Amino acid sequence: MKFHRIGGCVVGALIVAASLHAHAQSSGAAPAVVASAGASTPVQAKAKAADRALRKRVLTALGKAKGLRASGVTVRVNNGAVTLQGWVPEQAQIERAADIAQSVPGVTAVKNELTLSTF
Structure with missing residues (x-):
């Protein structure tokens, strides 16, 4: 299976998000808030x-x-x-x-x- 560069980034982001969610569930900690890249006030x-x-x-x-x-x-x-x-x-x-x-x-x-x- 061949991923394009953008597809790899999306998959990587999903893995990180799932990992953070699993960590928050197992440790009883509050869910992590991830700021979107490039967001400006x-x-x-x-x-x-x-x-x-x-x-x-x-x-x-x-x-x-x-x-x-x-x-x-x-x-x-x-x-x-x-x-x-x-x-x-x-x-x-x-x-x-x-x-x-x-x-x-x-x-x-x-x-x-x-x-x-x-x-």
């Missing part, structure tokens, strides 16, 4: 939406900046903290990108991981 969803909006504002600011080639820059945001990753063609642009990101309203911190590249 409304607060978490709102925070993610705010981070996405902030990321867009930072990318827009970097794209509009004179003297900055931002095509190799990736922006990540987590709770208002911005991480700049990727490359720029000139050393001066590394610091400039961080200054621009820090100037965007809502940014709480900037971690600059940009590197110099001559591509």
Whole structure:
């Protein structure tokens, strides 16, 4: 019998659930509550939406900046903290990108991981 990857996961989940149920029955313990993977609360969803909006504002600011080639820059945001990753063609642009990101309203911190590249 050949299982597809998803079928194996379903079978594994059923085995774990049955095992937990059997353990709860034999030990007299309260039934275990298993949270569904990937579930988020409304607060978490709102925070993610705010981070996405902030990321867009930072990318827009970097794209509009004179003297900055931002095509190799990736922006990540987590709770208002911005991480700049990727490359720029000139050393001066590394610091400039961080200054621009820090100037965007809502940014709480900037971690600059940009590197110099001559591509």
